[in-house]
Amino acid sequence: DAKTTQPNSMESNEEEPVHLPCNHSTISGTDYIHWYRQLPSQGPEYVIHGLTSNVNNRMASLAIAEDRKSSTLILHRATLRDAAVYYCILRDSTSGTYKYIFGTGTRLKVLA
């Protein structure tokens, strides 16, 4: 299974942009890159996903490297409510089994 590597923790000031990196050097051509976040004492929630092109939605942007070996989740203006653990996940579709393999994630701290 392809794995992802993320920094354990990051800090950001409120109202500033945040760039959360993820390395996935063994990604296969059919793997989608998903990002989820987990607020304290809650289940994970979907943030964004992409395959090859950069993606934008109301929550965030996803920038995918041209070789797809890394990606960056961009929060354009961090708020205190964005303090969470962010997980970068590859959707394992190589065997058609639809497994999501979570790593340990990046804990984002937002400073007021």
Add this chain to the structure above:
Amino acid sequence: NAGVTQTPKFQVLKTGQSMTLQCAQDMNHEYMSWYRQDPGMGLRLIHYSVGAGITDQGEVPNGYNVSRSTTEDFPLRLLSAAPSQTSVYFCASSYSTGTSGANEQFFGPGTRLTVL
């Protein structure tokens, strides 16, 4: 829609006891899965199902059984609880369309299990 619901929210068991964690979804999702999350760790996949009557093992299946008799329900059974199974358990569901990797997973609120 209620989304993904899990019961109970909290449970304390003694070593050797058995119990079933319930998970239900009302979104007609084919794919359902169970994860466990130990303190300070990420989620690990226990079992998953791509449709009624079909289940498969994830990363950490030992000590757990599942079945999928309906699209809506995916219960997780602990046959003989051990302290190592103390964890928070999350159920999730999503559409499953061919080999598409694009489907968003919806997670339940979790069940916090303590085994003494």
